[in-house]
Amino acid sequence: MAKRQFKAESKRLLEMMINSIYTQKEIFLRELISNASDAMDKIYYKALTDDELVFNKGEYFVKVAADKEKRLLTITDTGIGMTKEDLEKNLGVIAKSGSLAFKTENESKDGHDIIGQFGVGFYSAFMVSDEVTVISKALGSEEAFKWKSKGADGYTIVAAEKDTVGTVITLKIKENTEDEQYDEYLEEHRLKAIIKKYSDFIRYPIKMDIKEQRPKEGSEDELEEFIEEQTVNSMVPIWRKNKNELTTEDYENFYAEKHYGYDKPLKHIHISADGTVVYKAILFIPENTPFDYYTKEYEKGLELYSSGVLIMDKCSDLLPDYFSFVKGMVDSEDLSLNISREMLQHDRQLKLIAKNIKNKIKSQLQSLLKDEREKYEKFYESFGRQLKHGVYSDYGANKDVLQDLLMFYSSREKKLVSLNEYVDRMPEDQKFIYYAAGESIDRIEKLPQTELVLDKGYEILYFTEDIDEFAIKMLMNYKEKEFKSVSSGDLGIESEENENKSEEENENKDLFEAMKSVLSDKVKDVKASKRLKNHPVCLSSEGELSIEMEKILAQMPDNQGVKAEKVLEINVNHEVFQSLKTAYSNDKDKLNLYTNLLYNQALLIEGLSINDPVEFTNDICKIMV
Numbered sequence: 001m002a003k004r005q006f007k008a009e010s011k012r013l014l015e016m017m018i019n020s021i022y023t024q025k026e027i028f029l030r031e032l033i034s035n036a037s038d039a040m041d042k043i044y045y046k047a048l049t050d051d052e053l054v055f056n057k058g059e060y061f062v063k064v065a066a067d068k069e070k071r072l073l074t075i076t077d078t079g080i081g082m083t084k085e086d087l088e089k090n091l092g093v094i095a096k097s098g099s100l101a102f103k104t105e106n107e108s109k110d111g112h113d114i115i116g117q118f119g120v121g122f123y124s125a126f127m128v129s130d131e132v133t134v135i136s137k138a139l140g141s142e143e144a145f146k147w148k149s150k151g152a153d154g155y156t157i158v159a160a161e162k163d164t165v166g167t168v169i170t171l172k173i174k175e176n177t178e179d180e181q182y183d184e185y186l187e188e189h190r191l192k193a194i195i196k197k198y199s200d201f202i203r204y205p206i207k208m209d210i211k212e213q214r215p216k217e218g219s220e221d222e223l224e225e226f227i228e229e230q231t232v233n234s235m236v237p238i239w240r241k242n243k244n245e246l247t248t249e250d251y252e253n254f255y256a257e258k259h260y261g262y263d264k265p266l267k268h269i270h271i272s273a274d275g276t277v278v279y280k281a282i283l284f285i286p287e288n289t290p291f292d293y294y295t296k297e298y299e300k301g302l303e304l305y306s307s308g309v310l311i312m313d314k315c316s317d318l319l320p321d322y323f324s325f326v327k328g329m330v331d332s333e334d335l336s337l338n339i340s341r342e343m344l345q346h347d348r349q350l351k352l353i354a355k356n357i358k359n360k361i362k363s364q365l366q367s368l369l370k371d372e373r374e375k376y377e378k379f380y381e382s383f384g385r386q387l388k389h390g391v392y393s394d395y396g397a398n399k400d401v402l403q404d405l406l407m408f409y410s411s412r413e414k415k416l417v418s419l420n421e422y423v424d425r426m427p428e429d430q431k432f433i434y435y436a437a438g439e440s441i442d443r444i445e446k447l448p449q450t451e452l453v454l455d456k457g458y459e460i461l462y463f464t465e466d467i468d469e470f471a472i473k474m475l476m477n478y479k480e481k482e483f484k485s486v487s488s489g490d491l492g493i494e495s496e497e498n499e500n501k502s503e504e505e506n507e508n509k510d511l512f513e514a515m516k517s518v519l520s521d522k523v524k525d526v527k528a529s530k531r532l533k534n535h536p537v538c539l540s541s542e543g544e545l546s547i548e549m550e551k552i553l554a555q556m557p558d559n560q561g562v563k564a565e566k567v568l569e570i571n572v573n574h575e576v577f578q579s580l581k582t583a584y585s586n587d588k589d590k591l592n593l594y595t596n597l598l599y600n601q602a603l604l605i606e607g608l609s610i611n612d613p614v615e616f617t618n619d620i621c622k623i624m625v
């Protein structure tokens, strides 16, 4: 009998899996039991539309049995079974090519979670066994077949005897090695614990013959062993259970089982709604950003069940984009099992559920912010950017939902603060919420533009992410306080000193005009600064577009070359200003030189590049000699 080869890619993956140092080998059982459960579900679905087929719940179960002497573990199910073609097609190829591609790219990492992540299913059996045999009889078929493989070198399929429809999978458990105790997969109590851990809410009974002890009849202290068939799993899905019965660990196990993420969730939300819509949901806020989260590949959505039966894997209509990081499932009796994707979109019930869920997530995030600050900060680090995108997108339509969830780094607190906290402690005379945008906290801290605001004792929010300023422009104000960039023309801080400066401005009008003509259209204006204290020079902007925004837009692929209206501000109290004045009166070339130097310095401070660095350094040399 000729041995058939696995498809090339399958072979590689199989080899990797067999040799993997995957720590949680025990998950093979979960995978095989899930397959069995799926196979029984398939009969259930079929019976929904096929009058000839009756689904008697009592006939469907999984049986797990171990034979220690022969080192055999069998998993039997009464599911839909596989034909010869199915065996060939399903067990001859491993994994979808997509996950394989990912696996290859990440091979250098130790490869553990990648296997777990994609649930390569059936093949995980080879992590604990040298030889796997599958005997299966498909529903509606007269014949049964036996598939057998020792791993990467291929498999055989031959005709076999089997009376009933379903599948029996037999694993020849590996011998113990120095690092690995395979014996445990033949221990009933260990197997039972694994089933409990991973497969507790499988809807079909998972049965095992368990050896128990009881007092021997007619004897006081002697015990006798007896074997009892037990249903190991509790079968009730976790979301149907009472919240009080569940521990955080139960939720975390569910999260892992469902492959929602490889992290531990930061928070779970268990909803049991029976108002206008009746549904149950378990939602999770992950701790870490999934590797593909901020890419096009990431797909948002929740699993959707109708009365305990999964009808959709990723129902995207249940989550707004700004909460796309939420994982979990929804089960509702109000949804029809056979509803189509297109119809679902317009389903009134679904819309109500979605709205309900959105409000729940929002309020849970708010209480996280209020009561578990550290966790919220962790969350914000992972997904804050998404919230800010949410404020910005759809022309600010969702800003009311999101504004209370935003946080920014504060000049005063040296950590993230919410807008509410900022506004709450604003001094009475402060009219605006001040912010400064820049590449990093370090850089912003050194911005000359912040001087006056800080001097006034006002707090400044630091915007370090591209989206920040755009989002805030959309928000416009918070609790009726407008946002104001420290680089904007008018800071709204009046003082006598400033009045005097205005007078000075008139005095120096001609000098500034002269400087402006040196710089021509590079700047919109040159004027005396009202915000500088110690620094000689800075750039500010007029109009809607700030210098930071200009920088960000310039990086976009379709940038239109839009520029901020820049104003060169000079500190008239700085010694340098005297030199400018003298140059203006005596030496026009020198004024040219100084103006260009100051302008280029201002560019550098802003993190903008200088048009002609060679000229700039030459200019510096000129004043040195």
Ligand code: ADP
Pocket (backbone or CB within 6 Å): 031, 035, 036, 039, 077, 079, 080, 081, 082, 090, 091, 119, 120, 121, 122, 123, 167
């Ligand atoms: P997945 O379950 O992710 O599709 P598997 O490698 O675990 O991947 O299984 C491949 C396919 O083999 C399944 O989709 C199913 O069609 C079939 N299969 C596996 N186990 C069984 C089983 N016990 N009964 C019927 N079909 C099965």
